[in-house]
Amino acid sequence: MSEIVLKTIEEKYAEMIKQRENEDGSELSILNLGPTHPATHGIFQNVLLMDGEKILDAEPTIGYIHRAFEKIAENRPFYQITPLTDRMNYCSSPINNMGWWLTVEKLLGVEVPKRAQYIRVIMMELARITDHLICNSILAVDSGAFTGFLYVMQYREKVYEIYEELCGARLTTNMGRIGGLERDLSDTGFRKLRAFLKEFPVAFKEFETLVSRNRIFMDRCINVGGISAEKAISYGFTGPNLRAAGVDYDIRKVNPYSSYQDFEFDIPVGKSGDTYDRYCVRNEEVWQSVRIIQQALDNMPDGPYHADVPDYYLPPKEQVYNNMEALIYHFKIVMGEIPVPKGEVYHAVEGGNGELGFYLVSDGSRVPYRLHFRRPCFIYYQAFTEMIKGGYLSDAILILSSLNVIAGELDS
């Protein structure tokens, strides 16, 4: 340990500034961007070494909202881990929840009925829409176009209302159970979903008309923060940011889960991996998500909304109150005393920002022995420094926006 010398980045930069001043008389400066800068949309700090408006070097500091989820998860039964996953990418909580349940179901070998799978797909795609809406509309706000944001934000509210119909919560959803869902999507839920599918495309079209071909927006985004496919892969990019660089890697196609193989959808890819491509890929993904939701709704199978697994799925309340056996199962499940096999399992879902993986090591006890979250943001954010070097400060803000770094996911 002692060989690691901790030296604050400011000291290092101060030396560099002095050196450059002696060499050619240039006056560099240090700029502290963050931790709570309104343009960074989250708590992360970047110490920048600036030459006028240009960024020469940057040092990111993360961990400001680290909440030790992996440690907490080692002390919680499976049911109590879902609320932790909500709080990682809070722009698309249902994807995180479902990813976690799918991991547990893979470990326990639980088969989920078709109807539950389809409703899960609907929820995950709604979450993807809200995630991309936030990212793209805020990107437009950061480049000075506020109106588009107001057009689409209303629809995020409508999506949250649909979540409410299924799980009662809006932002941190804690949705789903082992083997399916806590309840069937209600008639009101389906009505709201149909209304959403009718109204949202109109508004989103409007948003695209306002922003996509806007001269100022294009000038700000095109050729800003580009990354080559090779670099992106080496940096561990996944999701829309990787696809913008031209690689069609999408877990929904590569390792279909929750019946994604039943749906027809395309994977949009970009070319240069710059900010504009990322924007376009996300926009197109929203259209594809709408397409998937429409198909799921049209082909919605009848049947149960959860698997028949009394060992893992809470019995209905009226049975708990009136039936001894149900009461016992209720207690066992709530206390986490469920039969868990030994083993290690990895399951990945396509999160809003890329491959969201769960690596679970179980030693057969009520809590995971080790649970590791592969958080896409955490892995690709390390490329940020390289992407902003040599560019302007105002471009750095747009690049950060278009990468859609979510502080909760970054810091776990």
Added chain:
Amino acid sequence: MALDNATVQQKVAEKFGEAVKDFTEPYDMLTFEVDRDKAIELMQFLRDDDILRFNFLTTMCGIHFPDNEVERQFAVMYQMHNWLDNTRVRFKAFLNGENPEVESATRLFNSANWMEREAFDFYGIIFKGHPDLKRILNMDEMVSFPMRKEFPLEDQGRTDKDDRYFGRFPANSAEVGSVTPGGNR
């Protein structure tokens, strides 16, 4: 033809012989163990071999096994993915409990940089050759490695949270049964 686990196993075993062992396939993913000195060489082989082509380092993390013998108390789990054939592989290198050291993967994948910093931050695993091995999520002043199993979730010396208020009694409490929650503190 898609790459299957048997081919991967055969190629790896051929190249590394004794250094790799314990091949299993939990939930269809080839999993094995590698000697810690060979871990990065193996990763390079998996990446650069013309047939294997594991082009992507999906994730890596540390694991602590305090009950094992000293030589195997820590593990680093690496997971790689071949995107062309869609095959995944996972391998673990076990490290010494008192001196957990392994070579850094940063020369092969840029993404390993922060993942290794995370493993260092939480487990104190030293990655030799890492360009900037320092804490990443915890504060720099911290002295312990909090994900190690010897650290309980909550600080046991906490006085601001009294278990009795929650209807629980400390196991060694003499007051069991005589205290009403919220009363005589």
